[in-house]
Amino acid sequence: MSSTPDTPARPFPWFTAFLVVATIGLSVLVFVLSNENRRLRGLLDDKYAEALKASLQVGESLGTIELVGASGTQTTHDFAAHPATLVLVISTHCPHCDEALPTWVRAVEDARATRVPVVCIESDVIAADQLKPTPPTIPAFFVPNARSTWLTRLSMVPAAILVGNDAKVIRTWYGPLSPKDQDAMTDALMAAAAPSPGQK
Incomplete structure (x- = not known):
């Protein structure tokens, strides 16, 4: 009576799992950085507007x-x-x-x-x-x-x-x-x- 040899277990695809996790992590990081970039640009625009408003203006009286x-x-x-x-x-x-x-x-x-x-x-x-x-x-x-x-x-x-x-x-x-x-x-x-x- 012949016996069927056991099929060796396939190793867990650690590298593939790492790539998936890394891709998800990078996507989250890009999303966070994109939001932070928009926030900082908004702050800079506000600061620039404030600076323009505070700078010497045409029509201002110097006395x-x-x-x-x-x-x-x-x-x-x-x-x-x-x-x-x-x-x-x-x-x-x-x-x-x-x-x-x-x-x-x-x-x-x-x-x-x-x-x-x-x-x-x-x-x-x-x-x-x-x-x-x-x-x-x-x-x-x-x-x-x-x-x-x-x-x-x-x-x-x-x-x-x-x-x-x-x-x-x-x-x-x-x-x-x-x-x-x-x-x-x-x-x-x-x-x-x-x-x-x-x-x-």
């Missing part, structure tokens, strides 16, 4: 600003006392400021030609005797109470701000100016310096 020059002399600039004012904000430790200075030359010349005062503000906290004229020979000032002024709400430096005779911001430019920006700044300066209707 007056206290300035300290290289000699240590303190003065007050009243924006409303001038047809317009061109404010240039720089930083000693900002490499982009060096790039911006040559692109501001034309605007400074246009401002001087139209008798629009140019105020150059050093945003870094430095001693008065460290202030250096900004090319082309624009006296630099620092603001002693800068942290409590609109300077803290500039999006970046270098910055150029054109302020009207109502002390309100007409326009802002950030970074080095392109040729198109230079044309726009010249046009804005000329328009701001022009006498209003009925004014001689």
